[in-house]
Amino acid sequence: MTRQPVRFYQVGSFAAGNRLLSDADRTVQSDSHRTNSLDSGHRACQGCGEALGARYALDAAMRATQGQLVAVNATGCLEVFSTPYPETSWRIPWLHSLFGNAPAVATGVAAAMKVKGRSDVRVVAQAGDGGAVDIGFGCLSGMFERNDDVLFICYDNEAYMNTGVQRSGATPPAVRTATTEAVGREPGNVFGQGKDLPRLAMAHDIPYVATATVADLHDLEEKVERAMEFRGARYLHILVPCPLGWGSSPSDTINVARLAKETGLFPVYEAVDGGITAVSPIRHRTPVEAYLSIQGRYAHLFGEHPRSDIIARIQAIADSNISAYGLLGDDADGVGSEKVLA
Amino acid sequence: MQRQIEGSRAVAEAVAACRPEVVCAYPISPQTHIIEAVGVMVKSGSLSPCEFINVESEFAAMSGAIGASAAGARAYTATASQGLLFMMEAVYNASGLGLPIVMTLANRAIGAPINIWNDHSDAMAARDSGWIQLFAETNQEAADLHVQAFRLAEELSVPVMVCMDGFILTHAVEGIDVPAPADVDSFLPTYEPRQALDPQDPVSIGAMVGPDAFEEVRYLAHLRQLDALERIPTLAAEFAQVFGRPSGGLLHTYRAEDAETIVVALGSVLGTIKDAVDRRREVGERVGVLGITAFRPFPREAVWDALSGVRRIVVVEKAFSIGFGGVLSTDVAMATHDGHCSLRTVVAGLGGRPITSLALEQMLAAATRDELDPLTFLDLDHGVVERERARMSVTRRSGPSAENVLRDLGTTRVVEEVP
Numbered sequence: 001m002t003r004q005p006v007r008f009y010q011v012g013s014f015a016a017g018n019r020l021l022s023d024a025d026r027t028v029q030s031d032s033h034r035t036n037s038l039d040s041g042h043r044a045c046q047g048c049g050e051a052l053g054a055r056y057a058l059d060a061a062m063r064a065t066q067g068q069l070v071a072v073n074a075t076g077c078l079e080v081f082s083t084p085y086p087e088t089s090w091r092i093p094w095l096h097s098l099f100g101n102a103p104a105v106a107t108g109v110a111a112a113m114k115v116k117g118r119s120d121v122r123v124v125a126q127a128g129d130g131g132a133v134d135i136g137f138g139c140l141s142g143m144f145e146r147n148d149d150v151l152f153i154c155y156d157n158e159a160y161m162n163t164g165v166q167r168s169g170a171t172p173p174a175v176r177t178a179t180t181e182a183v184g185r186e187p188g189n190v191f192g193q194g195k196d197l198p199r200l201a202m203a204h205d206i207p208y209v210a211t212a213t214v215a216d217l218h219d220l221e222e223k224v225e226r227a228m229e230f231r232g233a234r235y236l237h238i239l240v241p242c243p244l245g246w247g248s249s250p251s252d253t254i255n256v257a258r259l260a261k262e263t264g265l266f267p268v269y270e271a272v273d274g275g276i277t278a279v280s281p282i283r284h285r286t287p288v289e290a291y292l293s294i295q296g297r298y299a300h301l302f303g304e305h306p307r308s309d310i311i312a313r314i315q316a317i318a319d320s321n322i323s324a325y326g327l328l329g330d331d332a333d334g335v336g337s338e339k340v341l342a
Numbered sequence: 343m344q345r346q347i348e349g350s351r352a353v354a355e356a357v358a359a360c361r362p363e364v365v366c367a368y369p370i371s372p373q374t375h376i377i378e379a380v381g382v383m384v385k386s387g388s389l390s391p392c393e394f395i396n397v398e399s400e401f402a403a404m405s406g407a408i409g410a411s412a413a414g415a416r417a418y419t420a421t422a423s424q425g426l427l428f429m430m431e432a433v434y435n436a437s438g439l440g441l442p443i444v445m446t447l448a449n450r451a452i453g454a455p456i457n458i459w460n461d462h463s464d465a466m467a468a469r470d471s472g473w474i475q476l477f478a479e480t481n482q483e484a485a486d487l488h489v490q491a492f493r494l495a496e497e498l499s500v501p502v503m504v505c506m507d508g509f510i511l512t513h514a515v516e517g518i519d520v521p522a523p524a525d526v527d528s529f530l531p532t533y534e535p536r537q538a539l540d541p542q543d544p545v546s547i548g549a550m551v552g553p554d555a556f557e558e559v560r561y562l563a564h565l566r567q568l569d570a571l572e573r574i575p576t577l578a579a580e581f582a583q584v585f586g587r588p589s590g591g592l593l594h595t596y597r598a599e600d601a602e603t604i605v606v607a608l609g610s611v612l613g614t615i616k617d618a619v620d621r622r623r624e625v626g627e628r629v630g631v632l633g634i635t636a637f638r639p640f641p642r643e644a645v646w647d648a649l650s651g652v653r654r655i656v657v658v659e660k661a662f663s664i665g666f667g668g669v670l671s672t673d674v675a676m677a678t679h680d681g682h683c684s685l686r687t688v689v690a691g692l693g694g695r696p697i698t699s700l701a702l703e704q705m706l707a708a709a710t711r712d713e714l715d716p717l718t719f720l721d722l723d724h725g726v727v728e729r730e731r732a733r734m735s736v737t738r739r740s741g742p743s744a745e746n747v748l749r750d751l752g753t754t755r756v757v758e759e760v761p
Contacts, residue, residue, distance in 0.1 A: 106409060
């Protein structure tokens, strides 16, 4: 896979306005004929990363399928804030069944479309990290294993936000949640081995797996479009900061997501048939403090009694990711494009 | 045309004749033969077009059926016992969403202690799920009810559970006239969903509903079940016209015209009960039978009509509400609440315990003499129970009761026939 590097120097954030791009490179969102799959008026919090991610992902999927799309939704923030009865923000066919069954429901929808000779209608299933990593994992693994024709998107905000910020299997170490309070000698969440769902998806050898953040929406849209080029089970894991749960400023959502990538804590990559084919390199390697210190969920690591020991352990995780995924790339001078491995 | 065929096979062929478009399969005894047979038909191409999905759990089986049905496909699955409980969240969801899924429930006990044999604990656990629940008395009726179930479900947008006794029916080989595909085609029209996921007409299905409308949505579901009370007899009559035999309906009576005592029951035990009633008739007891086919919706008025003239009602149940007593009995009591007669509950056949005609006859004789306790456990070994109670009173760490009872009885239990 080759892509033309596009170099942007306009803003310090590396964000590039669509006006700087050729028409072909502009985002789906810049198109006035975009679907607005998740339309305005919903009840998401200010600065919600999930609403942003879902809007971009689904509009991109709609463009990729020429509007022949059905979305299945697990219970969670996205479901609740988008469909307060009798209103709905969805301008696409949308089905919510339960918290833990979105992958299986999507399998059923895809089977129905196939049997009706409507294989042109594609299916996207979406859930938060709780609905994907924890309660929905059995159904998700089954959907992967059967290689059902479903794109499953996990909007990862690293905890159960809809129920009031409780720990999930995707909550990182040391994070304060309502069930991993910042008290005691080891405040916040435990340092476990974690539950890395993109890697678990890759272990199923499904055709396409990718990670993305809402800091790079071009990349997110590209990955959705790429995912729709494949038939079979596909998995897209999008990091979506939650200002409420993370204790970050709503205006910092993009910044927080970018720092998650730039510190190495959240590797951004894509994988085909179970093997990583490309990673998005870090542009400015950043110490984890820059990421942690702007989030209230890590506040107990700073202040009067800073826990440099815990910060060092988190830095070690980032360093390990950087090494394992080759996140520094060939040109870590800040001008890099996507690093293509194969 | 009658063929000697296993009940599960007959149900599988009847289901296939209904042309399901998506079938979700997950194995659990005693339902497996049904889903296996459907799978062969799909894989060999004799049932086409149909997607047969080997899912990873019963929860996924019902969830897949939900997705398929919401996308406008005719969806079917089968389960039993623990499987029904494992999918229960999705069972409620399917009815809440108004999706006309048809599911076979091969009735089986619920553990612990784990037990694969027949009783009705599983169906009773789903009593309030919003599904229509039809109980088959025979394998012929089990096969026929599936054809009616798809029609009923799709007319009303309510899921239907066809309950057939595990092993007793599912594994019994007998003469069955399997509904012929051509007849089924004339009885069961193509599925036209009330709601469907369609890119040309996008709708949101499964929105959050708060206190402002939840009660109304639930009440509408109740009304659809009441509509089913009207439709079930009509469909049964229409079925009889097309297939040339009676099957289904709300309930059936047997020798009930002049009966002073009527036994009420669900499912295959009705056959044994009828035999016992025949014998008690021979000795002059005026006994009869009321078999209930439609357990949900519960045909209150029809039950009242059948029982309004009797002196005694005996409800024989293959399940009970621990800490209270009969489940079906409660419904029958509500339907006959003027107190004109006595009502006795007989819990029988739990976990596959054989219900013998002898035990039923003795029970009926006692009932006729007004000597039956309000709540009777048929063939209960009181000695075993008392000995375990004694062990528990002597020592705190008395151990697991199930294992103690088995040890007490020896490795196999012989059901003693009481003369």
